[in-house]
Amino acid sequence: MSHSGPVLRFEATATDASARAGSVLTSRGQFLTPCFMPVGTRAAVRTLSSVDLESLGVQVMLANTYHLMLRPGAEVIARAGGIHEFAGWNGHVLTDSGGYQVYSLNPTVDDSGATFRSTYDGSSHHLTPERAVQIQHLLGSDIQMVLDVCPPLPSEPGLVRAAVDRTAAWAARAKAAHQPALVGGHAQALFGIVQGGIDPCLRRESAERTLAIGFDGYGIGGLSVGESRDEMLPALAAAVEVLPTESPRYLMGVGDAIGIVEAIALGVDMFDCVLPTRLARHGTVLTSAGRLNLRNAGFASDTNPLDPACDCIVCARWSRAYLRHLLCVHEPTAPRLVTIHNLHWLLALVGRAREAILRGELDRLRAEVARTLKG
Amino acid sequence: MSHSGPVLRFEATATDASARAGSVLTSRGQFLTPCFMPVGTRAAVRTLSSVDLESLGVQVMLANTYHLMLRPGAEVIARAGGIHEFAGWNGHVLTDSGGYQVYSLNPTVDDSGATFRSTYDGSSHHLTPERAVQIQHLLGSDIQMVLDVCPPLPSEPGLVRAAVDRTAAWAARAKAAHQPALVGGHAQALFGIVQGGIDPCLRRESAERTLAIGFDGYGIGGLSVGESRDEMLPALAAAVEVLPTESPRYLMGVGDAIGIVEAIALGVDMFDCVLPTRLARHGTVLTSAGRLNLRNAGFASDTNPLDPACDCIVCARWSRAYLRHLLCVHEPTAPRLVTIHNLHWLLALVGRAREAILRGELDRLRAEVARTLKG
Numbered sequence: 001m002s003h004s005g006p007v008l009r010f011e012a013t014a015t016d017a018s019a020r021a022g023s024v025l026t027s028r029g030q031f032l033t034p035c036f037m038p039v040g041t042r043a044a045v046r047t048l049s050s051v052d053l054e055s056l057g058v059q060v061m062l063a064n065t066y067h068l069m070l071r072p073g074a075e076v077i078a079r080a081g082g083i084h085e086f087a088g089w090n091g092h093v094l095t096d097s098g099g100y101q102v103y104s105l106n107p108t109v110d111d112s113g114a115t116f117r118s119t120y121d122g123s124s125h126h127l128t129p130e131r132a133v134q135i136q137h138l139l140g141s142d143i144q145m146v147l148d149v150c151p152p153l154p155s156e157p158g159l160v161r162a163a164v165d166r167t168a169a170w171a172a173r174a175k176a177a178h179q180p181a182l183v184g185g186h187a188q189a190l191f192g193i194v195q196g197g198i199d200p201c202l203r204r205e206s207a208e209r210t211l212a213i214g215f216d217g218y219g220i221g222g223l224s225v226g227e228s229r230d231e232m233l234p235a236l237a238a239a240v241e242v243l244p245t246e247s248p249r250y251l252m253g254v255g256d257a258i259g260i261v262e263a264i265a266l267g268v269d270m271f272d273c274v275l276p277t278r279l280a281r282h283g284t285v286l287t288s289a290g291r292l293n294l295r296n297a298g299f300a301s302d303t304n305p306l307d308p309a310c311d312c313i314v315c316a317r318w319s320r321a322y323l324r325h326l327l328c329v330h331e332p333t334a335p336r337l338v339t340i341h342n343l344h345w346l347l348a349l350v351g352r353a354r355e356a357i358l359r360g361e362l363d364r365l366r367a368e369v370a371r372t373l374k375g
Numbered sequence: 376m377s378h379s380g381p382v383l384r385f386e387a388t389a390t391d392a393s394a395r396a397g398s399v400l401t402s403r404g405q406f407l408t409p410c411f412m413p414v415g416t417r418a419a420v421r422t423l424s425s426v427d428l429e430s431l432g433v434q435v436m437l438a439n440t441y442h443l444m445l446r447p448g449a450e451v452i453a454r455a456g457g458i459h460e461f462a463g464w465n466g467h468v469l470t471d472s473g474g475y476q477v478y479s480l481n482p483t484v485d486d487s488g489a490t491f492r493s494t495y496d497g498s499s500h501h502l503t504p505e506r507a508v509q510i511q512h513l514l515g516s517d518i519q520m521v522l523d524v525c526p527p528l529p530s531e532p533g534l535v536r537a538a539v540d541r542t543a544a545w546a547a548r549a550k551a552a553h554q555p556a557l558v559g560g561h562a563q564a565l566f567g568i569v570q571g572g573i574d575p576c577l578r579r580e581s582a583e584r585t586l587a588i589g590f591d592g593y594g595i596g597g598l599s600v601g602e603s604r605d606e607m608l609p610a611l612a613a614a615v616e617v618l619p620t621e622s623p624r625y626l627m628g629v630g631d632a633i634g635i636v637e638a639i640a641l642g643v644d645m646f647d648c649v650l651p652t653r654l655a656r657h658g659t660v661l662t663s664a665g666r667l668n669l670r671n672a673g674f675a676s677d678t679n680p681l682d683p684a685c686d687c688i689v690c691a692r693w694s695r696a697y698l699r700h701l702l703c704v705h706e707p708t709a710p711r712l713v714t715i716h717n718l719h720w721l722l723a724l725v726g727r728a729r730e731a732i733l734r735g736e737l738d739r740l741r742a743e744v745a746r747t748l749k750g
Contacts, residue, residue, distance in 0.1 A: 317463040
């Protein structure tokens with residue numbers, strides 16, 4: 001089935017300098033920005049279910065094409081009615097292209113695409129821009145990402161330049177292959193991705209070339225991959241300046257509190273990262289006074305909640321002492337409850353940033369976050 | 376603080392042959408019987424929180440003294456205000472004596488008690504009937520169990536006889552050491568334990584000797600430890616016949632559906648077992664048509680719920696295909712959701728048994744369960 005008209009509309013409700021508080025409207029519904037998207041690698045955020053995501057007020061779940069194309073397989077999910085039906089999740093889903101994971105597997109890459117071996121069973125797979133589009137179509141996400149080339153940082157300038165060129169070429173092929181066909185009654189948006197390392201000129205060029213192809217929204221990839229925050233932000237700013245105000249901007253893989261708030265100030269609307277959930281599983285708690293290592297013996301009899309300033313269900317009910325105990329004896333309840341807290345905490349921070357933009361007070365929040373948080 | 380009057384009252388609302396539907400009233404409140412108590416080994420049912428237990432309608436959580444005395448330590452829990460406060464759980468808590476775990480550690484046992492090494496750090500500990508009472512007092516459970524001697528089956532008759540004798544001697548010491556003191560405003564009940572292997576005469580004798588000491592309720596221990604169901608039930612019946620109708624009867628460690636329903640028919644009121652939760656973590660699903668191994672490839676694209684006849688939140692929302700996928704890729708969401716289903720399923724079965732007793736139709740349920748279930 002074909003689809004006419006834009007499959008996604010972004011509207012900025014308010015701006016505060018470069019920052020925007022807005023909403024993204026898709027055929028599934030609306031989500032508000034700035035927005036943090038928890039990572040449901042294998043169609044579930046680790047330790048959580050879609051019921052938990054609803055309770056947390058999650059608007060968009062990210063899922064990984066690399067993992068899902070191998071297990072259970074995109075066709076299995078398509079037969080189940082798509083990822084929303086499969087995971088019992090009525091919110092939005094954004095899928096990545098699979099590229100990011102594939103590049104960590106030492107793939108053979110040429111102009112056609114990337115050939116890699118499955119970490120599940122060693123089988124060989126060839127991922128192309130077209131195939132990434134087709135797989136994400138089978139998965140049935142609301143927003144799919146083009147296959148890009150993401151070099152680690154630092155990288156030789158030639159490598160970063162080549163990544164920009166190939167990313168642009170692949171983006172054009174992805175755009176040509178993409179049909180915003182109705183998946184289960186819902187149209188599927190496609191986002192391009194800006195590369196260019198930490199070179200503002202290359203970032204600007206990559207943004208222009210991606211924009212020239214034209215997408216429903218724009219990811220900024222290849223950041224938070226080894227560089228410092230001081231190196232990241234100017235490159236991010238250079239890309240954002242080129243991108244149109246009427247499209248959503250998505251900074252891929254950045255999930256630390258300061259990084260998110262600074263990127264929001266530069267005009268970014270969407271974020272994803274495994275950081276809050278991964279930290280949780282290792283017992284690192286996000287709090288309004290900075291990170292806290294729950295394994296520390298000092299918490300053994302601490303009857304305070306994880307963060308006394310937090311209003312999540314975990315902080316309302318359980319103490320540091322109890323959660324530390326469960327963590328230390330490897331009870332799976334511990335990573336789950338800390339995951340819920342960390343996600344609530346980060347979603348609340350992003351919500352506060354949105355409120356601050358609506359009031360024109362984002363700078364005050366930036367200063368507070370920079371003062372009280374370490375990462 | 377001292378406490379006068381009975382700390383626990385059992386009332387049989389209805390009987391159906393030997394089976395009873397009743398209620399247990401403690402200073403914390405009431406729970407209805409027959410009752411299945413999920414095992415919260417380390418102050419949490421594996422993968423669940425007290426919020427989940429509430430959603431499931433759990434009335435009593437069991438916790439393991441052996442584990443809690445070592446991690447985080449009974450004093451830590453006492454300082455936190457007791458296990459209810461510690462775990463954020465307002466329902467009832469029953470603690471075992473620690474004996475069952477200790478006996479699996481090849482302890483040195485003499486008349487004074489059992490000396491064993493901690494599985495956490497190798498440290499040496501001496502558990503006596505008095506110490507078990509004191510530790511459970513610190514934990515602050517609503518019902519504590521006496522330290523008993525539980526031989527595996529089959530065992531030499533002399534060993535079973537010696538276990539009966541020592542259990543009786545230790546029960547008297549536990550009773551003497553126990554003060555139903557108010558723990559956080561709540562009086563603590565003490566249950567004796569009947570031993571005697573599969574010998575009905577020994578079971579009868581052990582029940583009489585335990586009864587002569589006098590407890591708030593009576594556990595039947597040392598069953599489901601290697602014998603067949605046909606060996607277990609006559610021994611159980613022999614013990615139950617001696618026990619007073621006005622006290623609750625608790626069959627320790629039996630959690631298979633047929634065993635539970637048969638024991639209810641003999642007049643048992645309370646059950647605990649790790650079986651439904653352990654099976655869940657291994658992907659074995661309890662259903663109205665028998666057990667189902669979720670790992671089977673046949674479920675890969677099965678969009679049915681785990682049990683089409685079940686009304687739990689898991690069956691309402693997710694398919695076998697999704698849960699099998701999560702299980703096969705080791706997502707912790709899978710054991711959690713199957714645990715919720717299995718517990719709901721077993722609690723619902725026990726609830727149906729209660730309803731059947733109230734209607735005088737338990738035999739019909741027994742026949743149905745024997746016909747449709749394999750374990």
